[in-house]
Amino acid sequence: MESKGSILMLMALQYLAVMCVAQDFDFFYLVQQWPGSYCDTKSSCCYPTSGKPAADFGIHGLWPNNNDGSYPSNCDSNNAFQQSEISDLRSSLESKWATLACPSGNGIQFWSHEWEKHGTCSESILNQHEYFQTALNLKQRANILRALTNAGIAPNGRVYSLSSIKGAIQQGVGYTPYIECNVDSSGNSQLYQVYLCVDTSASRFIQCPVFPNGKCASQIVFPPF
Numbered sequence: 440m441e442s443k444g445s446i447l448m449l450m451a452l453q454y455l456a457v458m459c460v461a462q463d464f465d466f467f468y469l470v471q472q473w474p475g476s477y478c479d480t481k482s483s484c485c486y487p488t489s490g491k492p493a494a495d496f497g498i499h500g501l502w503p504n505n506n507d508g509s510y511p512s513n514c515d516s517n518n519a520f521q522q523s524e525i526s527d528l529r530s531s532l533e534s535k536w537a538t539l540a541c542p543s544g545n546g547i548q549f550w551s552h553e554w555e556k557h558g559t560c561s562e563s564i565l566n567q568h569e570y571f572q573t574a575l576n577l578k579q580r581a582n583i584l585r586a587l588t589n590a591g592i593a594p595n596g597r598v599y600s601l602s603s604i605k606g607a608i609q610q611g612v613g614y615t616p617y618i619e620c621n622v623d624s625s626g627n628s629q630l631y632q633v634y635l636c637v638d639t640s641a642s643r644f645i646q647c648p649v650f651p652n653g654k655c656a657s658q659i660v661f662p663p664f
Contacts, residue, residue, distance in 0.1 A: 464503035464511055464560060466648060467637040469577050471496040475594055475664030476631040477539045479623045485541035492537040494594065494664040496583045499632060500553045501574040501641070503560045506648045514560040520551035524567040531575050565641060573641045581644065583633050586611020587661075598658050604630060614644050620655035628656035 473496055478484035486492070504510045525532065538549040550571070558570040565573055584594075590607035592599050601618060608616045617634035636647035 464639065465506045466504055466639060466645060467561070467641055468500075468502045468504055468647075468651075469574065469581065469635045469637050469644075470499040470502060470632055471578060471581070471583055471635075472499045472632045473594070473630055473661075473664070474537075474539055475662040476621055476623070476629045478664065479629065479662045480621060481624055483541070484539040485543040487533065487538050488543050488545045489533045489537070492539075493534060495535075496578075496633065498536040498574050498578050500557055501561075501570065501577070501637070502557045504649075508649050508652075511560040512556050515562060518555075518559050518562060518567075520547075520554045521567060522547060525550070525571050528568070528571050528575065532571060535575055535578055536571070561641070564639065577635075577637060577641070577644075581612045581635055583608060583612070592661060594661050594663050596660060596662050598660055599630075601655050601657050601659055604659070604661075608633060612644065614646055617647060617650040618655055618659075619651070619653055620659055623660060623662060627660050628658075629660040629662055 474484070474492055474494070502510060532550060533546055536546065536550065538544050538546045540549065554567060554570060558565070558567065561570065586608050587593070587604065589611060590603070592604060592607055605616060605618060612635065614635055618630065619632035619634065620628045621631040623629050634647070634651065636645050637643065638645050
């Protein structure tokens with residue numbers, strides 16, 4: 440029979456193991472990307488095996504971050520992505536979290552990367568299923584394309600001011616976004632990704648404590664898809 444002391448020691452070791460896995464962070468970035476800008480580059484893109492995604496902002500990830508701009512990553516090698524954990528979300532993920540990387544894929548590699556690099560760092564709050572379901576729910580609440588089109592900003596290849604894009608999203612969602620740009624095949628700066636911040640419970644949007652490093656031109660293209 441185990442002594443009380445050895446049982447307490449075992450409990451302490453189990454607690455320390457959990458604490459080593461659980462990572463501290465200050466907020467999440469919910470990152471959505473415009474597929475037209477992903478594809479309109481010199482490296483182009485490949486549609487997923489499920490077919491061309493809808494012309495809408497798709498999820499790139501839900502990323503734990505720190506107020507000093509740093510972020511944890513790959514926090515638990517023992518908690519690998521399991522397809523069975525998201526089987527009921529598969530259809531939603533294919534349409535709202537689609538891969539555009541080449542060669543064409545079914546999304547599994549993309550989702551596995553996002554879970555193992557970023558999701559494991561929030562596993563003390565969200566298990567695998569909750570991580571993906573939460574990102575889907577947050578995307579539904581933050582309809583970037585609707586906010587832009589309501590302000591007369593459409594993916595038509597025209598040039599818009601960066602300030603008008605930020606203002607439209609802030610008006611529609613209620614929080615100031617960070618806009619990431621990339622460069623199209625002709626060398627023009629274009630709207631690529633939109634970052635919004637979420638509290639550590641992953642339940643509500645907040646004003647971003649810090650934005651990523653990077654810079655867009657004052658006038659950027661919003662390309663079609």
